[in-house]
Every structure is written in C-alpha cells, then in structure tokens.
Amino acid sequence: MRIRRILFFIMAIALLILSPTTVRAEEAEIQEKTEEELAADEEKERADSYAAEADTNKLSGWPQGPKVYADSAVVMDMESGAVLFEKNGDKQHFPASITKLLTTLIALENAELTDTMKFTEDSISFLQYDDAQIGMQAGEELNLDDALHAVLLASANEVSHAVAENVGVQGLGGNYDTFIQKMNERAAELGCTNSHWMNANGLHDDQHYTTAHDMALIASAVYQQEEFRKIMGTLEYKIGPTNRTKEDRVFQQNHKMLWPENYYYYKYCTGGKTGYTDQAKTTLVTMADNGKMHLAAVVLYDYGVDAYTDTKAMFDYVFDNFEKVPVKDKETSRDIGHFNNPESYVVLPKGEDFSQLKKNITLTEDGIRNGKITYTCKGQNVGSASVVLTEDGYNKLSGKASVAEKENTESKQKNISEDNSSELKDNRKPKLFAATGTAVIFLILLGTVLLYRGKKKGQYRK
Template sequence: MNKFGSRVTAAVAAAVLAFVPVCSAHAEGENAGEAQADTEELTFEEQRQASYDVIPDTNEIEGWPQGPQIYGHSGIVMDMDSGAVLYEKAADDQHYPASITKIMTALVALENAELDAEINFSQASVDFLEYGDASIGMTPGEILSLNDAMYGMLLASANEVSYAIAESVGTLMGGGYDTFIQEMNDRSAELGCTGSHWVNPNGLHDEQHYTTARDMALITSALYEYEEYKTVTQTLNYTIGPTNLVNESRTFQQNHKMLWPDNYYYYEYCTGGKTGYTDQSRTTLVTTAENNGLRLVAVILQDDGDVYVDTRSMFDYAFGNFSKTLLSDQEKPEGVKSYASEDAYVLLPSGVEFSSLDQEITISNEKSAAGTVTYYYEGQNVGSADVTLTAGYVEEMTGYSADPKISGEGGSGEAEASVASFPVGLLLGTAAVIAVLFAAALILIRYQAVKRRRRRRQAARRRAAASRANVHPSRPYMQEGRRPSPERTRPRQYRSEHRDRDGRYR
C-alpha cells in the first residue's frame, strides 16, 4: 500500500471508530450521535480490523524503520532514560486507562510515604466496591503496611487497596482522599502529561477519567526509578500475612503474562508492567523491558486483539532497529556548555546521521544555567539530556545575567573573571594571615609584660616585709614578721617520731 493509500485507510478507520473514548467521545451534538450510530453498525471483527489497518505515525517518517501494525487504537514505545520515542500510533489520543491507573497511584504513594507507613481500610474504602470488581477481601478496620498494599494493588489489582492507599497517604500529606487525587493530576502535569485527568486511584470507569499512551509512558518512566516498584512488579507470587482483624493469609499472583516463564506469552526481556480492563476501556497494558543497554516502556490502549502479541512485536521492532549515539562524541549545540551526564545519548535508526538532527533547548533554571536539550529527527523525539548552558546564552534568551560585569560570548567571560579573581583572592588571603599573626604577637608581648610587672610587685612586697622584720628576705618562715617556734625548727624526723596514735604531736 502506498503512502497516499495508507493515509486514506487511516482516515476512514478513524472516522468509524467513534466508540473510542477519546476527547470526541465526550463531545455533544448531532455529529457525535451520528458517529455513535455508525459504530453500532460495525461488527466487533470489523472494528478490530479497522483499528489494525491504521498505520503507525512513525511509519510515515521518511527514513524511519517501518514498525508493526497493532490492534490497539493507541500505542507507544519510549526509551525511559532519554525519552526517545521509537514507535507511536495515535499516542496522544485520550482513552480510558482502567487499572493501569494504579501506576500513577503507585508513583504518588512512593513519593509521599515510606513503605512501613500504615494503610488503614475505612468503611468507604470497601463500600464502593461492586460485584466483579477486583479485590482481595479487605474489611473495614484492617491495617496493612504500604509495602503489602503495593503488592495487593499492583499484582492483584485490588481496587479497595488502591482506595485505602489514596486515603491513608492523602492523610499523611495533610489532607485526605481528595488531596491524593489532586496530587495525581498535579504530578502528571509536572511530568509533561498533557492529555490525562484522574478522578480515582484505581481506574474504575468514569467519563472524566482518561489518559494517553504518551502520558502513561512518561508516568511509568518516573515510577521505574524506584527500586521498590521494580521489586513489586517483578514478583510472581506474594502472600500478605494475618492482619490485626483477619487471622488468615492472602496469597495472589502476578497478572502480567509476559513475566511467567512457563507462559506462552513469556518475554525474556520483560521487567514488569500492569494490566487493565473494563468494558469501556477494553484491554490496556503497560510493559517495561531491558535489552542491549536500553530500558524501554511500551503502552497499548484499547486493544481488542492480542495485546501481548502486539507488545512483543513493538519491543522486537524497537530493540532491533535503534542504537545509542553518545552525545559526548558529537559537537555540542550553540549555547550548551556541558552535558550533566557523560553517558547521555540519543537513539538513532540505521542510516540516520547525528548531523541531520534538529535540537530544542529549554532553560529550567536561569540562575544555575540549567536546562534540557531535546533532539529531533523529522520532528520525532530521539532523545533529550540535561545540560549546563553558557551564561551568554541564558542572558540572550532571558535577559538574566549572573554577573553584569562579565562580558563576552559563551563561557569565556566566566573563565576570564575566574582567572582575574585569583591574584585578588591570594592577596586578601595573605593579608588576613598577616593580620592574625600580628594580633597574636601583640597578645604575646602584652602577656609577657604583665608577667614581668607581677614578678616585680611580688619582689617589692617581700623586700618591704623583710625590712620591717629585719630578716633576710630569702627565709620564707620570717616573711610574716615572726620568729619561728622551737618546734618548727626541729628536724622533721623528730617531729614524726613524737606523734600519738591519732597523728597529733605530743
């Protein structure tokens, strides 16, 4: 199929897939109703095939490797370290996430509480459950540690556990359940998510609860930095012991099939993930994998085919067609002084040269000249890195100058100022040392003078006393103007031999 034919097919498929819960699904008016009517006329197999026929966006990039078609309505593969997007299909369309919401819940919980924090199960955390909702049977008044609760939420996908985590961690944050939900929205915005809105911590269906494949990739990349999460998500079986109210253990298993070695869908590079499903969201799946020095995340939303086959084909494509290019080996863009990490890189497909990339610099802190540079190939993000910018670039872009006296382009002014300040600092340091030594010398001289004056006064007093008593001043027992008693002039041996038993002289 040529490129024109592909685009026509994609447009037709997009038009008939109005049952997808994207932004237009929430629209009101005559057109939305007509689209819904058209959708109802399609059989399940026709809907499934129409989604499969939509060409991935990255396949439209000239010189980009051709990726696999998938049944998922939206999909993405992102490098979690550089942010490079290797594969995408309608990655910014909004869909209902179902239980992959719990990845966002886990991130907020780990950022705001310790693993030994108590998770208390209120009446509300249990009462909202409906028949068929995933649960591990917690009862009001029970208490788990956050560590145990994380296993219950991410492995068993227990909805009451997610609710209790939101309530308890929200309380630790100084509020409650609503505080936690608000933080989910605030935190996702901080990560650069632009198409998400969260109204609960578990993903049970709500018209106002939605996300995108790109947003979920960003959220998962942030969560993957926590070793606690990786430990939980790679566990196959876990048992929560007896609690304060229930004297029985609860054992449950990992739901992600790519982690089980004996499963047909086992993928040797898989390091974890989260499954999701509701009637409205259809199948959703987040998966992480590591191979060839790359750490990738794959997200698929609204999949009516075989989501594990789709995920594997996306990973195989990404691992097989891209390789690292270290930024330290390449010429830095104008305005970039240095990279924060010597291992910073971009991911390029075969045949694409670094020189063909465009870049965009974002200043994150003008005072410290910190920023980020993102590289693009034909508009596609191939990686970003934290950088230190030159003072000249920051001043040119923002008007901010760390030192108005420093002039010149780039870092040369800073270097000249540093060199010029060296002798000044040396002179100041030398002057300070001399001042300290001079003060110490004065103190010593004054101390010696005081000692001499004190000795002279003592000698004068002795001479005056001796003159009054008419005795030689060198005889200490005559200094009081008295002659010694006969007893005091006796030899020490005599005195010691004439003591009584009480030690007194007789």
C-alpha cells in the same frame, strides 16, 4: 362546529391508541444486539484498527514498524524519553487499572513502606461483585509494602483506594481528594498534557482519561523507583494474618509476559501493569530491558491478548532497528557548558547521522544556568538531556545580552563619546579663531575711521 369537535375527539382517541405501538416499535429498534452481532462489530472494529497506519510509519526515512490492533500505542526509551513507535499517541482513552502505576508513584514519593494503611468503609463500599479485590475489611490494616504488592500484582481496587486515603492524610496532610489532586499535579510535572485523574484505581469515570504518550511518561517515572522494580519481579506474594483475619492472602502477578511458562512470555520483560473495563477495553503497560535499552510500551483500547502480541511486536521492532548514540562527544553547541549526565544519549534509527538532528534548548530553572536539550529526528523526539549552559548560552536564552557584548557595546559607546568630545573641541577652535579675527578687523577699521575723523577736525582748526 359540532363536526369539528367530533373529528378532534376521534383524532385524539386515535393518537392514544397508536402511541404505545410507536413506543414499542422504538424499543424494538434499540434492543440490544445478539452476542453474534456484537462479536461481528468488534471484529470489524479490530480489523479496522489493525489496518490503521502508525504515525511513525508515515515519517520519511523512519524504519517501518509493525501493524498493531491497539487504537493507541507508544514505545518510549525510559531514560532519554525518545519516542520510537507511535500510533495515536495523544489520543485520549480510559486507562482502567494501569492508573495504579501513577497511584504507586505518588505513594512511594510521599510515604514510607512501613506506614500503616487503615481501611475505612469508603475504601470498601464502592466495590461491585466483578471488581478486582483481595477481600479487605473495614478497620483492617496493612503496611504500605503489602498494600502496593496487592495494588500492582492483584490489581486490588479497594487497596488502591485505601492507599490514596492514607497517604493523602499522612503524607500529604489532606485526604483522599488531596491524593487525587497530587496525581494530576505530578502527571503535569512529568510532561503529561492530555490526562485527567479522578480516582486511584481506574474504575470507570467519564472524566478519568489519559493517552499512550502520557502513560509512557508515568511508566518511565515509576520505573525509577527501586521498590517498584522489586515488586514487579515478584510472581507470587503472600500477605499474612492481619488485625481482622487469621487467614493468609496469596495472589499472583497478572502480567502474562512475566511468567516463563506462559505462551506470551517475553524474556526481556521486567514489569508492567494490566487493565480492563468495558469502556477502556484492554490496556497494558510493559517495561523491557535487553541490556542496551530500557523501554516502556503502552497499548490503549486493545483487544484481549492482542495487547501482548502488539507489545512483543513493538519491542522487537525497536530493539532490531534502533541504537543508542552518546551525545557528549558529538554535541558542538557553544551554548552548552556540560551534560549533567556524561552518559546522556539519543536513540536513533541505525545508521542515522547525528549531525542531521534538530535540537531545542530550554531553561529549566529561572535564574540558574540549568537547561534541557531535546533532539528530534525527522520530526520525532529521539531523546533529551539535562545540561548546564555557558554564561553566554544562558544570557541568550534568558533574553539578556552577553557580558562580552555588553563590554564591547560599552567600550564602543565610550570611544564614540570621546571622539565626539574631541570633535567638539576641534570644531570650537576655528570658530574661536574666526570670532577673534573678526573682532581684530573690526577694531582696525574702527581705529582707522576715528583717526581719519581726527585729521579732518585738525584741518578745520587750523
């Protein structure tokens, strides 16, 4: 027994001695890699991403698009909604500062440019030393116009927060959280299905994510706002003295494709938004107009300036290989009364036959004949348009029988009823004649019998 106790004591001491060594060994294993090792890992990741094929390149008969370094990428026609290039379009990623496009959309839809944005401590206190900002102070005030220039050009995180706070109160009758809720609701209205928004500036949050396809929808929506396009055309902007400072604040556009003297300048570029966090890597949204098509390109989880070369390659590919095809004179469906926009179009690979497209018509408002027709080519969305349905088309989609069908059915039912009534009357006549004949025969027989019996009795009396 004593020997067992001694052995147990020795083993316990040994464990105590060895434990720190084990912990130190584990710590050594999980030590951060050297900068060279990290760079090598990223380069391998980048090469693997470049080698990954775009989804649209897998479509039979679809023009072959470029390879891109971004893990996710989409090019969308902003008016028709046609998706012309796609690589992992529905894969979720962190958006970083391209979030501010949705922030801008909500602000422009729910506030006036002259509205005052007052900065609270909450809109300042979260900032870290390397966060993009323009040095606003608690209690300082800007109008919304100045604020949105700071949001979109300088990517100012504290200004984005202040915009959400103030519009949440003034425009939405709530608070900052109300604004964030509105971001999620509006994104859903636009057709976003794989996004979730937790803040107005895009600083990292595990529950704050989107997809390239969803961001293209948001980019298309905000591009419709005239004030947004005006801000995007500004390369440098100055905010004058405020109630808290006498100094001017001057900042520039961060999107390299908008600067004529920049290596990455793209002559068709009309706007966009940059983004970066360690978790999101480089994100970029870019709008372009070559005079024929208005495109939005999105790249997520990209690698620095590769975002610009990827975007240029995708734009060139679409402009070179696709064309707009008006649908008004080509659509033959009897369910469609007319297109709300006579200039509605699809975007097709050059030379593609419109008659080969598949289409899907849906109702957009219950009880009203408004609908939406979506066209697909080789399984890919190539555009949609708002339409007014014919009465029969509406009834068909809403599950109701058409008026003509109803009248025809009612007429048939009436004819059948009349025929049945006539048949019933005709059937009754032979039955009536048969009954009458039987009664007459019966009376004749009865009379004969009675007459015979009367004669017999007369004979007996005689």
